[in-house]
Amino acid sequence: MSKDKNTSKEIVEKEYSTLNLGPTHPATHGIFQNVLKMDGEIIMDSESTVGYIHRAFEKLAERRPYYQITPITDRLNYCSSPINNMGWHMTVEKLLGIEIPKRVQYMRVIIMELARIADHVICNSVIGVDTGAMTGFLYIFQMRERIYDIYEELCGARLTTNIGRIGGLERDFTPKAWALLDQFLVDFPPALKEFENLLMRNRIFMDRTINCGPISAERALNYSFSGPNLRAAGVDYDVRVANPYCSYEEFDFIIPVGTQGDTYDRFMVRQGEMWESVKIIQQAIAKIKKEPAGIYHADVPEFFLPPKEEVYNNMEALIYHFKIVMGETEIPKGEVYHAVEGGNGEVGYYLISDGGRTPYRLHMRRPCFIYYQAYAEMIRGGLLSDAILTMSSMNVIAGELDA
């Protein structure tokens, strides 16, 4: 600093500071790093590093028989793992040409819509938490516990469910499962309404989330967004409607669509989708009542394990059991792609089979990995706290990001 009044003013060069929103951070939901270049509190640029939870699923899948790949599909979007499981089963059934009975399809729809509700409950309540509103999160998570109870009754696991088998489900829904499901459908709508009353028209929440991390529909499409993030930007693309699978064309539901693609729109789209999921589950239960009871798998003894009692008494069952477990069944050669509407968008499986007991190549189209690229663009010019909120509203799940 010069004391001489006649010196010319020094030119102050603007220096940007670097802030590391590190891999382990309480506000990022998962393990991914963002190195932010900040001008004060405004974000000028950011660089993302992902891959901290990369578990080499695509390589693993080349060494595992088809029924052993289901547990690794669980761990993609672990908040709604049944959807990934069902998507995988449907891909293999497409390859093998297996026709699934209607009742099983409706049961799968119920399971997938429960998973969607579970995923959106997490995302929306966590948007609340990131704005400072912890109460909604605590109360609505009790409903997610109920969904976990239903999964536990269906398959034994709560989070990474491995539900279903190629050709159907591993067991029929027990009476206790039906009772839990009916009780859930009675208790969830009032709880969701209570959650909505806390946040949806809350002045502070709206001021915080409107215009926070927006993206236009053109940029979203160029970044291959899908799922609620794309619908919040205004594009009504939903795989359940565009390429219906599992009898979704028989169900009556709307696709909630936003306008600006900001955090508030993403919150509202997920909220709307939860209400639609409840409607779909109610319709599925009504449809199941009209189907002949007791069917929970297709009649494909070459791919669906026979019941254990028969294996010890019946010769054909013994032979099929042996062939399936030892991998001696004939898998046709082929190349298929099947996509389902996951909690985050289009979860696709591209499967190439060369006739062996394991896939030749399995590529998983992970929606989270694809749309997270746009994060740098979405937070540019915003504040740091808006960046945190954008990340949580995009529902970035590290398992799906990295596979």
Place this chain on the structure above:
Amino acid sequence: METQALLTAVEQKLKAQFPEGYVSSELIADYPTFIVKRDSILDVVKFLYNDVDTSFQYLTTLATIHYPDHTGQEFAVMYQLHDLRKNLRIRIKIFFSSSDTHVPSITSVFSAANWMERQEFDFFGIIFTGHPNLKRILNMDEMTYHPMRKEYALEDGTREDKDDKMFGR
């Protein structure tokens, strides 16, 4: 549009626009699949993006497949495009040899291809020319090999503590 009709429609357009680049087309499991030459892939993608009748402006995914036994055509990259307005899906494949793994990058058309191509570079070593930031994305930067290639075993070969005889592999 029926998948067979879609196959013929796009086939005719590609044959007319790219007489040398177009190789063949096939309906694989009800999915129109087109094989084009590696050097023309960027032009093909741009053409299909801008075409008025069937504008494929959404990149669903891209993946690489390694066929070590097909000498001269060891690698294939497949692109899946989607026309959201008319709900049409197609697949485009290019085949090339492992001696020259350069592929034109399509990030200038689809921003989504940025990380998708980085993943293929990381896993298979495909070098996308024109990519703004071609580095490894999911594996660690110090890794010297490309793990999804068929010659690399599932497990880390440098480990000395696991004896295959005891682990029954």
